[in-house]
Amino acid sequence: MNVDLFVENGWILTMDGGDRAWEKGGMAVRGEEIVAIGSMESLSHIRAEECINAAEAIVLPGFVNVHTHASMTLFRGLADDLPLMNWLENHIFPAEAKLTENLVGLGAELACLEMMASGTTTFCDMYLFENAVAEAANRAGMRAVVGEVLYDFPSPCYGPIEKGFAHVEKMIERWNSHPRITVALKPHSPYLCAPDLLQKAFQMARTHQLPFVIHLSETLAEKEKILAAYGKSPTAHLASLGVLSPQTLAAHCVVMDGEDIALLAETGTCVAHNPQSNMKLASGIAPVPAFLQAGIPVGLGTDGAASNNDLNMFSEMRTAALLHKVASGDPTVMDARTVLRMATIEGARCLGMDHKTGSLEVGKQADFILIRRNAPHMTPMYNPFSHVIYAAGRNDISDVFVAGRGVYRNRTFITLDAERICAGVREAARSFC
Amino acid sequence: MNVDLFVENGWILTMDGGDRAWEKGGMAVRGEEIVAIGSMESLSHIRAEECINAAEAIVLPGFVNVHTHASMTLFRGLADDLPLMNWLENHIFPAEAKLTENLVGLGAELACLEMMASGTTTFCDMYLFENAVAEAANRAGMRAVVGEVLYDFPSPCYGPIEKGFAHVEKMIERWNSHPRITVALKPHSPYLCAPDLLQKAFQMARTHQLPFVIHLSETLAEKEKILAAYGKSPTAHLASLGVLSPQTLAAHCVVMDGEDIALLAETGTCVAHNPQSNMKLASGIAPVPAFLQAGIPVGLGTDGAASNNDLNMFSEMRTAALLHKVASGDPTVMDARTVLRMATIEGARCLGMDHKTGSLEVGKQADFILIRRNAPHMTPMYNPFSHVIYAAGRNDISDVFVAGRGVYRNRTFITLDAERICAGVREAARSFC
Numbered sequence: 001m002n003v004d005l006f007v008e009n010g011w012i013l014t015m016d017g018g019d020r021a022w023e024k025g026g027m028a029v030r031g032e033e034i035v036a037i038g039s040m041e042s043l044s045h046i047r048a049e050e051c052i053n054a055a056e057a058i059v060l061p062g063f064v065n066v067h068t069h070a071s072m073t074l075f076r077g078l079a080d081d082l083p084l085m086n087w088l089e090n091h092i093f094p095a096e097a098k099l100t101e102n103l104v105g106l107g108a109e110l111a112c113l114e115m116m117a118s119g120t121t122t123f124c125d126m127y128l129f130e131n132a133v134a135e136a137a138n139r140a141g142m143r144a145v146v147g148e149v150l151y152d153f154p155s156p157c158y159g160p161i162e163k164g165f166a167h168v169e170k171m172i173e174r175w176n177s178h179p180r181i182t183v184a185l186k187p188h189s190p191y192l193c194a195p196d197l198l199q200k201a202f203q204m205a206r207t208h209q210l211p212f213v214i215h216l217s218e219t220l221a222e223k224e225k226i227l228a229a230y231g232k233s234p235t236a237h238l239a240s241l242g243v244l245s246p247q248t249l250a251a252h253c254v255v256m257d258g259e260d261i262a263l264l265a266e267t268g269t270c271v272a273h274n275p276q277s278n279m280k281l282a283s284g285i286a287p288v289p290a291f292l293q294a295g296i297p298v299g300l301g302t303d304g305a306a307s308n309n310d311l312n313m314f315s316e317m318r319t320a321a322l323l324h325k326v327a328s329g330d331p332t333v334m335d336a337r338t339v340l341r342m343a344t345i346e347g348a349r350c351l352g353m354d355h356k357t358g359s360l361e362v363g364k365q366a367d368f369i370l371i372r373r374n375a376p377h378m379t380p381m382y383n384p385f386s387h388v389i390y391a392a393g394r395n396d397i398s399d400v401f402v403a404g405r406g407v408y409r410n411r412t413f414i415t416l417d418a419e420r421i422c423a424g425v426r427e428a429a430r431s432f433c
Numbered sequence: 434m435n436v437d438l439f440v441e442n443g444w445i446l447t448m449d450g451g452d453r454a455w456e457k458g459g460m461a462v463r464g465e466e467i468v469a470i471g472s473m474e475s476l477s478h479i480r481a482e483e484c485i486n487a488a489e490a491i492v493l494p495g496f497v498n499v500h501t502h503a504s505m506t507l508f509r510g511l512a513d514d515l516p517l518m519n520w521l522e523n524h525i526f527p528a529e530a531k532l533t534e535n536l537v538g539l540g541a542e543l544a545c546l547e548m549m550a551s552g553t554t555t556f557c558d559m560y561l562f563e564n565a566v567a568e569a570a571n572r573a574g575m576r577a578v579v580g581e582v583l584y585d586f587p588s589p590c591y592g593p594i595e596k597g598f599a600h601v602e603k604m605i606e607r608w609n610s611h612p613r614i615t616v617a618l619k620p621h622s623p624y625l626c627a628p629d630l631l632q633k634a635f636q637m638a639r640t641h642q643l644p645f646v647i648h649l650s651e652t653l654a655e656k657e658k659i660l661a662a663y664g665k666s667p668t669a670h671l672a673s674l675g676v677l678s679p680q681t682l683a684a685h686c687v688v689m690d691g692e693d694i695a696l697l698a699e700t701g702t703c704v705a706h707n708p709q710s711n712m713k714l715a716s717g718i719a720p721v722p723a724f725l726q727a728g729i730p731v732g733l734g735t736d737g738a739a740s741n742n743d744l745n746m747f748s749e750m751r752t753a754a755l756l757h758k759v760a761s762g763d764p765t766v767m768d769a770r771t772v773l774r775m776a777t778i779e780g781a782r783c784l785g786m787d788h789k790t791g792s793l794e795v796g797k798q799a800d801f802i803l804i805r806r807n808a809p810h811m812t813p814m815y816n817p818f819s820h821v822i823y824a825a826g827r828n829d830i831s832d833v834f835v836a837g838r839g840v841y842r843n844r845t846f847i848t849l850d851a852e853r854i855c856a857g858v859r860e861a862a863r864s865f866c
Contacts, residue, residue, distance in 0.1 A: 076812070077819035081768035113809035279755035280823075282764040309823035310810045315748065319755070322712035326756075331715040335514035376546035377743045377827070379509070379855045380862035386510035390713075390742035394810070395828030422812045429813035 001036065003048045005029040005404065009040060010054025010370070011384050015061050015344045015359040019337070021384070027059065029366040032179070032403040037360055052399065057370040058384045058392075060340075061359050062121025062400060063313040064347030067213075067251045067272035067301025069127045070136070071099075071107030073114065074425060075306040078432060084219065084281050092306060095432045096128070099156065103428055105132035109421045111311055112140035116408045116415075118312045118394035121367040121401075122358075124249070124272070124301070124351055126186040126213060129157045131171060134181050141407040141415045143367065145351050146175070147186030147213055150201055152194050161197060165204065172208055180403060182351075184211040189218075190234045191225050195241050202243040211352055212243065213272075216250035219283045223255045235260035244269045249350050251301065253291070254284040261287065265294040270350035273342070275319045277303035288324055289333045299347030300339075314393050317343050321389050336389040366404040371396045434469065436481045438462040438837065442473060443487025443803070444817050448494050448777045448792040452770070454817070460492065462799040465612070465836040470793055485832065490803040491817045491825075493773075494792050495554025495833060496746040497780030500646075500684045500705035500734025502560045503569075504532075504540030506547065507858060508739040511865060517652070517714050525739060528865045529561070532589065536861055538565035542854045544744055545573035549841045549848075551745045551827035554800040554834075555791075557682070557705070557734070557784055559619040559646060562590045564604060567614050574840040574848045576800065578784050579608070580619030580646055583634055585627050594630060598637065605641055613836060615784075617644040622651075623667045624658050628674050635676040644785055645676065646705075649683035652716050656688045668693035677702045682783050684734065686724070687717040694720065698727040703783035706775070708752045710736035721757055722766045732780035733772075747826050750776050754822050769818040799837040804829045 005028070012025035014037065026043040028036040036043055079091035104127065115123060122143040125133050130148040137144035148157060148171060150164050158167040168185065175181045185205040187193040193201075198214075205212035217223060217234045226234040235256065238244050246268035253264070253271045264271065273288055291298050300320060302311045317339050324334040348358025357367045371392055373381055378396060381387050400408035407415045438461070445458035447470065459476040461469040469476055512524035537560065548556060555576040558566050563581040570577035581590060581604060583597050591600040601618065608614045618638040620626040626634075631647075638645035650656060650667045659667040668689065671677050679701035686697070686704045697704065706721055724731050733753060735744045750772050757767040781791025790800045804825055806814055811829060814820050833841035840848045 073809075074813070076815075077824060078815050080816075080819045080823060081765055083764055087764075110809055110812060117809060276755060279759040280764065282758040282762050284762075285759060309819065312810065312826075315751065315826075318748065319752070322709060322752070323756075323759075325715045326712040326718060329715050329717075331516055331520075331713065332514055374855065376506075376543055376550060376851060376855060377745065379543060380507070380859050382510050382862065382866050383513075386513045386742065390513060391510060393745075393748075393826055393828065395826065418809060422807065422809060426813050429815065433815050 001028070001045050001047065003028040003030045003035055003046055005050050005052065006046050006048035007052045007054050007059055010057050010059035012037065012059045012360065013384060014361060015341060016361050025059070027360060027368070029404045032365055034360060034362055034364050034366050037362060052370070054370055056374045057372050057398065058388060059360070060369050060371060060388065061344045061357065062367040062369050062402065063119050063343050064299060064351065064358055065115065065120045065123040065301055065311065065313055066249065066299035066347045066350050067274050067303055068111065068123045068125045068311060069304030070111035070123065070125050070133055071104040071127050072304030072306040073110040073311070074103065074107040074428060075432060076309045078306060080309070098431055099128060101129040101132045104129040105136050106421065106424050106428060108133040108136035109140070109416055110425050111305070112136055112142055113413060113416055113418050113421060114311045116140065116142065116400050116413065117397060118314060119369040119371070119397045119400060120311070120313055121369070122348070122351070122353065124184070124213065128155060134175055138178070138181055139416060141402050141405055143180045143357060143402055145182045145184050145211055147184040149186050149188050150197060151188040151192040152197060165200065168204065172210070182210065184213050186213045189215040189222070190237055191222050198238070198241050198243050205247055211249055212245070212247050213249045213251065216253055217255045217260065218252035220255050233257070233260055235263050239263045239267065246270070247352065252278065252283070252286065254278055254286045256287055261290055261294050264291070264296050270297040270299065272301045272350060273298050273320060274301045274303040275323050276316055277307045279319070279323070280307055285323060285327045288320070289328055292338070297346055297349045298342055299350035300343045312394050313343050317389050336385040339389050340385055367402050369397055370399040372398050434461070434478050434480065436461040436463045436468055436479055438483050438485065439479050439481035440485045440487050440492055443490050443492035445470065445492045445793065446817060447794060448774060449794050458492070460793060460801070462837045465798055467793060467795055467797050467799050470795060485803070487803055489807045490805050490831065491821060492793070493802050493804060493821065494777045494790065495800040495802050495835065496552050496776050497732060497784065497791055498548065498553045498556040498734055498744065498746055499682065499732035499780045499783050500707055500736055501544065501556045501558045501744060502737035503544035503556065503558045503566055504537040504560050505737030505739040506543040506744070507536065507540040507861060508865060509742045511739060513742070531864055532561060534562040534565045537562040538569050539854065539857050539861060541566040541569035542573070542849055543858050544738070545569055545575055546846060546849055546851050546854060547744045549573060549575065549833050549846065550830060551747060552802040552804070552830045552833060553744070553746055554802070555781070555784070555786065557617070557646065561588060567608055571611070571614055572849060574835050574838055576613045576790060576835055578615045578617045578644055580617040582619050582621050583630060584621040584625040585630060598633065601637065605643070615643065617646050619646045622648040622655070623670050624655050631671070631674050631676050638680055644682055645678070645680050646682045646684065649686055650688045650693065651685035653688050666690070666693055668696050672696045672700065679703070680785065685711065685716070685719065687711055687719045689720055694723055694727050697724070697729050703730040703732065705734045705783065706731050706753060707734045707736040708756050709749055710740045712752070712756070713740055718756060718760045721753070722761055725771070730779055730782045731775055732783035733776045745827050746776050750822050769822040772822050773818055800835050802830055803832040805831050
C-alpha cells in the first residue's frame with residue numbers, strides 16, 4: 001500500500017470509541033486522510049514517501065480548543081489580578097475600542113503560532129472582525145470554527161445588529177466550502193443579546209446546520225441579571241427560547257443548579273469548560289463531574305489570552321484534572337483518560353466535527369501531534385495517558401499536522417513567519433498600554 | 434571594576450525588599466557572589482571576563498522549591514487518580530520497599546535535571562537515604578536543604594529510630610561546612626512520630642541551628658487521628674510540644690482553623706504550600722490568603738513527582754495564583770508579585786536562607802535564572818511579573834546559575850549527564866511496575 005506519510009514506532013493513543021492504543025504503532029496518511037493505523041506488525045505492507053520516526057514520541061490526535069478569543073493575545077498580561085468589571089471596563093474595553101481588522105488578524109496569527117506550538121489543531125473562536133481570524137487560521141493551515149460576535153449594541157465590525165446577520169450570511173457564503181474553516185453563529189450571551197437576536201441567530205444556525213455558540217452562566221452576577229429580567233436562570237431562559245440543542249455549545253456554565261444541568265442534558269446541549277479563566281476571574285467552578293454524569297458532552301477551552309494568559313491546552317487539561325478533584329474531595333474524578341478525551345474527541349463532538357477530527361481513525365482527517373517523551377520531566381513513563389495530563393507540557397510537542405500537512409515540524413513553524421508576527425504584535429502593543 | 438560575569442540588558446526583577454526592577458538592567462558576579470546590580474547606565478564601569486546578553490530575557494533569582502521528595506521521580510505516573518490510601522498502600526509503599534541508596538541517588542539526579550531545567554536553584558528535600566540526595570544535589574551544583582525522614586517505625590536506611598538520630602548527627606557532621614548543602618531535621622508528621630521523637634528532633638535542630646521540617650495537617654483524616662490521640666488539632670499538638678518556631682517549616686497546612694493559624698503566626702512558624710499535590714490527592718485547599726494576612730511566611734513546593742507529577746515551579750506558581758482566587762471568590766488575592774515572592778525570597782526565608790539566596794542583591798549568592806521572552810506565548814509583554822506567573826513555562830528557561838556557576842546554559846545541562854541518568858531511570862522503572 002503506497003501512502004504519503006508513515007508515522008512509525010510511536011506510542012499511539014487513538015482516542016477512538018474503543019480507546020485503542022499501541023505501544024509500537026504506526027499510522028499511514030494519504031492526502032488529508034488517515035488510511036491505516038495499528039500495530040507496526042500489522043502495517044508491514046505500507047510503503048511511504050516520507051517516514052516519521054516516533055520511537056520516542058506519543059502520537060495523539062491534535063487538541064481541540066473549544067473556546068477562544070484568539071486575537072486577545074494582543075492583550076496578554078495587559079491587566080491581571082483585578083475584579084472582573086474593573087478589568088473589563090478600565091482595561092479590556094478601552095483596548096478593544098482601538099481594534100481594527102488588521103490588528104485582529106495579527107493577534108489571531110500570534111494565537112495560531114502559540115496554539116500550533118502547543119499541539120492544538122482545531123479551535124473555536126468568537127470575536128470582532130472574525131473574517132480576519134478565519135484568514136489567519138487558513139494561512140496557518142489550522143482547522144477553525146469562526147463566528148462574528150453578535151450583541152444588541154452596534155459592532156465596530158458590522159454596525160447595527162441587522163447588518164450583523166447580513167455580515168454572517170456573507171461569511172457563511174465565503175467560507176462555506178472551505179475544507180478547514182467552518183462558520184458558526186455566535187451571539188455573545190443571554191445578558192448582551194435580546195431574545196429576538198438569540199432566536200434569529202439560532203434559526204440561522206439551524207438553516208445552515210452550523211454550531212450555535214454562546215457564553216452561558218459564567219458568573220453569579222449574570223444569573224442575577226437574567227433572573228431579574230426574565231424570572232428564569234440563564235439556562236432556563238435559553239431553554240424557553242428554544243435555543244438549546246445538540247448544535248448549541250455553551251461556554252463556561254459555571255453557575256448551574258440541578259435543573260440547569262437537567263436542561264442541558266435533555267436538550268443535548270454541549271459545554272465548553274474553561275477552568276483557568278474561571279479561576280483567574282474568580283467566577284467559580286463549573287460542575288463538570290455532574291455534567292459528565294448527566295451525559296453532557298464537555299470540551300475544554302482556554303478562553304482568551306487576556307484571562308488565562310496563554311492558549312496552552314496542556315495547562316488547561318492539568319488544571320481541569322486537578323481542580324475537580326479538590327472541589328469534589330474525590331481524587332478519582334476527572335482521571336487522565338477522561339480529561340484527554342475532553343481535549344480531543346469530546347471537543348470535536350462539541351463542534352459537530354467528531355466525524356472528521358478528534359481521534360485517529362481510518363477515514364478521518366490526519367490531524368495529529370507528536371509529544372516527545374525523552375525529557376527528564378517525562379522520565380520514566382509508566383502510563384502515557386498520565387504523562388500527557390500530569391507531566392507533559394507544550395515544550396514536548398515536536399510536530400503538528402493538520403489534514404495531513406505539517407504545520408509545525410521539529411519545533412519549527414512551517415506555515416507562518418513567527419518573527420514577523422511577534423515583531424508586529426510588539427509594535428502594536430505600544431498603542432494598548 | 435573587574436568581575437567574572439556580567440549579565441547585561443536584562444529585565445531584572447530583584448525580588449528584594451524594595452521590589453526593585455530595571456527594564457534595561459545589569460548584574461555583575463565575582464566568584465559566587467553578586468557584586469553589583471542596577472540600571473545599565475549605572476554599571477558602565479564593569480569589565481567582565483564573560484558577558485551574557487539578556488536583552489530578550491527576564492532575569493530572576495532562581496526558584497526555591499520548599500517541599501520535595503526528589504527521588505520520587507522514579508514513581509512519576511506510576512499510579513494516579515486513586516484514593517490516597519489505595520495509592521499509598523497498593524502502589525507507593527510497595528515501590529518504596531524496593532528502594533536502595535543507589536536508586537534514591539539516581540532518582541534525585543533525575544529530579545535535579547528537571548528542577549534545573551525549570552529554573553529551580555534551591556530545594557528542600559525529605560526522604561529515605563537522604564545522603565544520596567545530598568550527593569546528587571552536590572554533583573548537580575544545586576543548593577539543597579536535605580533531611581533524612583524520621584518516624585516511629587524502623588527505616589530501611591538507618592534501622593530503629595535511636596540509630597536515626599545518630600545517622601542525622603553524622604549527616605550534620607559530614608555536610609556541616611558545605612557551601613550549598615544544609616542538613617535539616619525532618620520528622621515525618623504528627624501521626625507517624627511520637628511526641629518524644631518530635632521533641633528530640635526539635636532539640637537537635639535548635640542545638641545545630643538547623644531547619645525543622647514536618648508534614649502538618651495535610652488531610653482531615655490526619656486531624657481526626659491526632660484529635661483522637663491527643664485531644665488537640667495537629668497544630669495545637671505541635672504547639673503544646675514546643676516544636677513550632679521560626680526554625681519550623683510545616684508542609685501542607687491544609688486543614689487549619691483560625692486557632693491553628695493564630696498558633697503558626699504567634700510562633701513564627703513557616704508554611705510550605707503545595708497546591709498541585711493537595712488538589713491531585715483531593716486533600717483540600719490550604720487557607721493561604723489567611724496565612725499571608727496573619728504574617729506567616731509561605732513558600733511554594735511541588736511535593737514529590739508521584740503526586741504532581743512534575744517538579745515545575747511555573748505550574749505550581751500559576752496554580753497557586755489561580756486556585757486561591759476561585760476558592761476565595763476574589764480575583765485580587767495572590768497577585769503575580771505575591772506569588773513570585775513566595776517562589777523566591779519567601780521560600781528562602783522559610784529555609785532560613787534569605788540572607789544568602791532568593792533575591793538579587795549585592796553580597797548575596799549569585800543564584801539566578803534567565804527566562805526568555807521571545808516565544809509567541811510570551812508576546813507581547815506589558816508586565817514581567819504577570820508573564821512569569823501567567824504565561825511563562827519551563828521551556829522559557831535558557832540559563833540557570835547557582836553560586837555564580839552555570840549549571841544549565843543555553844538549554845543544555847552542564848553538570849549532569851542527562852542521557853545516562855534518564856536511561857538509568859528507565860531501566861530502574863521496570864522493577865516498579
